[in-house]
Amino acid sequence: MLHDPAKQVARLLRDHADLPAQDFLRAALGQLGPVAMVSSFGADSAVLLHMLARIDRAIPVLFIDTLALFPETLAYQHALAQHLGLCNVQIITPERSELFMRDPDALLHRADPESCCQLRKAEPLARALQGYAGWITGRKRHQAATRALLERAECEPETGRIRLNPLADWAAADIDAYLGRHDLPRHPLVARGYPSIGCQPCTSRVLSGEDARAGRWRGNEKTECGIHFIGGIPHRNTQEDAA
């Protein structure tokens, strides 16, 4: 097994670029050290979770409960995990003591959403990923301009961890077709106008013709929660400066 993450990424992209998403995921899991899936149990999450369940239901699935999620997301998380037979879902929460000190009235998202995402998402995830060689995300190029050049595999220079994005080249229609073909349960908020679902205070309905993520941090320049940044910036031009 290679131990240079950049070489591992290059090899994955070279050898498995044309595989269907599930086969790419299976091949990557066979070549890397311990890997976890990070899932928001959001609008599209059932696709990748279904693929993972078909490969190995015991692979860890990390779910970040920011303690600001929609109740519908918490109910969906429980129901979908049961439906798929996932047996290693780990619920990750922010440290209570940190919340007490840094966001005692739970209004930090209004004053400083970057710091709020750092506290409630990025720091808990960084702690949870300790010891893993890589993690799996459900990000897709079509979701936003900041993800337009997303690769199926990338390396985080700061951690040396590999990030797998098996659905990078999937379009919204591919997701919809897969969900239908496998009769997978949908997040209940999608039918109510939320094609992308994050925390309750920072997610609004999307209007016809808007970007699917337009309802996230509406009215704010912020477009990403920070857990997908490499080198402190969101995905842009190359694998080296991207997330």
Ligand code: SF4
């Ligand atoms: Fe805070 Fe909003 Fe980020 Fe959730 S999405 S962690 S509430 S700023």
